[in-house]
């Protein structure tokens with residue numbers, strides 16, 4: 001409970017809103033919530049950013065090409081558009097991959113049609129076809145994805161018909177995405193478009209013999225800074241076969257037979273829940289939410305998996321691994337905690353990490369005083385929805401009307417009643433919590449935080465660390481506050497699972513147990529602000 005000892009967030013909220021025109025203030029007010037985990041509070045999220053406001057958000061193309069398909073190494077991801085869209089998405093996310101010798105890895109390349117004025121005026125389909133032929137001749141891929149950038153939608157190039165023609169001509173899998181940057185309100189729309197495209201064009205294309213007793217997919221783990229490698233090693237030790245990861249360290253080949261898995265575990269719910277739900281509906285593969293950020297969360301997720309399979313050997317193995325790893329984790333946490341305990345953190349990131357990383361900070365006794373997502377939906381904030389535990393009677397799986405997994409208002413309905421109904425019909429249920437029920441009372445939750453609000457948050461709380469992305473990094477640091485990038489991890493990582501937790505603790509020791517940041521003197525404190533502008537005639 002942050003009611004005592006920390007400033008009252010209501011004061012800050014008032015100051016932030018005062019700056020805005022009346023209509024904007026009214027809208028922003030709904031996206032800033034003083035948290036109370038005991039109450040079901042609503043937050044306005046997944047709505048358009050007011051033009052003129054400097055947002056942290058990205059675009060639909062980023063969500064589709066960069067996030068969901070980008071980390072897959074055996075597909076050529078061809079960007080149909082001007083070169084900048086491709087160049088600025090070229091390896092910046094730090095998604096890693098490990099190809100076996102001789103296997104294709106196209107991740108290090110940036111493929112683009114490099115549209116010019118002429119293509120904008122006369123159409124770019126011909127150039128797109130040529131680019132596909134060229135990519136095919138040079139690299140011999142088994143699949144090519146085409147990603148539309150803004151101008152493609154504006155001039156009306158039909159990437160889907162080009163894909164169909166080229167598929168027939170070249171005899172490989174080719175499919176297009178209408179993921180123009182301007183669609184939707186953020187990269188979230190791009191995730192949805194990517195999920196639908198992969199499901200339609202790839203999943204189920206191949207069958208494969210079982211390769212293990214327990215086969216799983218891991219969804220929403222993108223192998224940033226090598227996170228997935230940590231998790232893969234744990235699965236291997238525990239005796240679980242990882243069929244496919246969507247999409248860190250992945251191949252489209254494995255997506256094609258991923259429907260042969262027994263279970264889907266969802267790490268980033270925001271970007272990939274659609275595939276989990278579609279696979280459940282079409283192939284009957286159950287899914288549940290996991291989190292491998294934080295040592296405690298990792299232990300919990302492994303236990304959840306072992307319990308699901310109900311195999312006593314696996315349960316024992318999981319306990320053995322947890323006991324062994326926790327010894328190492330605790331040794332480092334105990335050394336670091338006294339140096340950082342009680343410090344204040346803020347995190348404004350994406351659609352899941354602003355929540356997940358609070359677990360790691362909690363393990364060090366660091367308080368998250370304010371947090372928010374860039375583009376998450378209400379369920380990622382408020383989520384108290386009922387996710388069926390999957391130890392359920394195969395004959396009575398028809399629980400659609402009882403399960404609430406969508407970002408609508410249904411989860412406001414009486415949970416107790418739902419629980420009773422589920423239990424009556426032999427189902428177990430688990431709460432899937434969003435960020436707010438997991439945060440302290442009086443912490444300030446802000447959706448789609450902007451530049452002005454960021455500066456005020458820093459002045460108000462004087463946090464010891466701010467977590468966000470590259471666009472925020474240097475402004476925040478000029479305030480004398482260290483910024484940890486929770487997207488790319490700066491140059492660090494992995495931070496997932498037990499090994500990752502140790503890396504993160506050490507990084508926090510470096511960043512928090514030092515006074516060096518207090519020596520930073522922002523240039524704007526001394527240099528005059530430029531107030532006018534020069535007109536050239």
Ligand code: CFM
Pocket residue numbers: 063067093187220222224268269270271349350351352353354486487488
């Ligand atoms: Fe999921 Fe992600 Fe995130 Fe995301 Fe992203 Fe990312 Fe992110 Mo950057 S898929 S929502 S769209 S966990 S790229 S790996 S770090 S904003 S919090």
Ligand code: HCA
Pocket residue numbers: 057058059062063066092093094187350468469470471485487488
């Ligand atoms: C994206 C990708 C991004 C950007 C990170 C950042 C990533 O949204 O297009 O702003 O630093 O993780 O690479 O989220």
